[in-house]
Amino acid sequence: MLMGIQEPKYKAVYNWIVDNINSGELKAGDRLPSENELSARFGLSRQTIRHAIDLLGQQKLVTRVRGSGTYVGGEVRQGRRERYMNIAVISTYVDSYVFPTVLREIESVLSGKGYTTQIAFTGNRVGREQEILSNLIDKDIIDGLIVEPAKSALPNPNLHYYRELMKRQIPVLFFNSNYPELGLPYVAMDDVRVGRKAVEYLVKAGHRRIGGIFKCDDGQGLLRYKGFMQGMQEAGLRAKDRNVVWIDSEDLVDMEYWSDYLFSRIGDCTALVCYNDEVAYVLSGICGRRGIRIPDQLSLVGIDNSELSTLADVQITSLPYPMEELGRKAAENIVKMIENPCFDGNYLFDSDVVERVSVKILGSGS
Structure with a gap:
């Protein structure tokens, strides 16, 4: 490097990955650390990390797999050979006025595509979410997971379970909300x-x-x-x-x-x-x-x-709230994610006011 010319920040990440590929530390098909992990390791912004990954992708050294991660090699990793035709659905509540319709639509679409549906409820409790995720990982008989996160605005202790599912290349699709740290797709109202x-x-x-x-x-x-x-x-x-x-x-x-x-x-x-x-x-x-x-x-x-x-x-x-449409979209998108790991499962629904009588029309000076 010439005196006085500073090497771009992204090069530290780029060189580290290339060196590990050349040395055999990272082999074809290995999953790279997440953007958050690389950001913490190098003390760089996620934007800088993403720039390095994008350059590696252009050179066919790595491949991004939507909802799973970034892998060494220029070919998209294939899904698991064994198919169970079983999709798990985790929801917060069973008796809320919204969720029965959403879940019914999810089950209907998945059934029409030949999948069985395994439904569990967390009661919006992260402890119960942990139990369900741990059980799913132990049994390892699902092809995909649709999940409404528990207390999604708060720090969540269960993120490592989702990362384990990502490592196993099991597509995960959130609905209603998500855990932003994971970068996984979600279907929700805007x-x-x-x-x-x-x-x-x-x-x-x-x-x-x-x-x-x-x-x-x-x-x-x-x-x-x-x-x-x-x-x-x-x-x-x-x-x-x-x-x-x-x-x-x-x-x-x-x-x-x-x-x-x-x-x-x-x-x-x-x-x-x-x-x-x-x-x-x-x-x-x-x-x-x-x-x-x-x-x-x-x-x-x-x-x-x-x-x-x-x-x-x-x-x-x-x-x-688009109950039926959201349920259908979540089911359709998880199937597409199973069939094509590069499919972007994100979708936001718009909504317009339905007028009733709870709003008074005031004068301009009110």
Whole structure:
């Protein structure tokens, strides 16, 4: 290297991989360390790591396999020779108003393609998720896994189980949310866009003092909040921190118990974006018991367009969650990932507001 000319940062990664291939430490078919692992090893950004990997790929020294990793060699690694025609599905809940329809569609599509479906539920608990994943790995009789992550907004202790499945070249597809650290594909509602559209609808109705209730332990809650903030900023509005309330799965069950605190936070709002229809439904009941009239005193927008949105005393404006479509897409994509390891299983669904009567139209000065 010439004096005064600094070698590009990506070359350290590039040279390390090439040297290990030449020395035999990395053999054809071996899986490279993940981008996160290489980033930690070399103290470089993931973008720099990706640039080195891309260059190696152009030279046919490595091959990326979507949902599995990057492997030494210029040929796409073939899937396991033995097929079990069995796909596992892990969901958080069995009795939620959303999941039965999603799971029914997944099972229907997979059955039509000749697969049996093995379904398990975590109750949104990472401990139960660990038990299920450990059992699946021990038995080793699945061709793919469709999974809704447990408490996806929180650090997860089970990531090594997913990495083991990736090492075994078993395709993994998340639905509703994902664990970003893994870089695995997922099928979900476009939660950021949905959060933004909820705010846009309220702003169009004349609301300016808009608050929100979001879940803090699920990735969907964080994304819907992100969209909420985007919508407020695009409308030239400032979201007050006190008007944004964060809840977890347990708080939702006990919402009546801590409702005094809730209303102390949102008391000056004319409208709320609710994490989902369940939050909106429970809140509407509490408002009724407190003598707070919806929508005259407080407007609500939910997300999911579930049956709950029509069961409240005042039917709730909501953005539909694509239950049937999402289930079908998840099943179709996992089969494609099994048949073609390079298939990109990612897909986000858009949604538009279904108007009911829970939002009041205000004057421009409100």
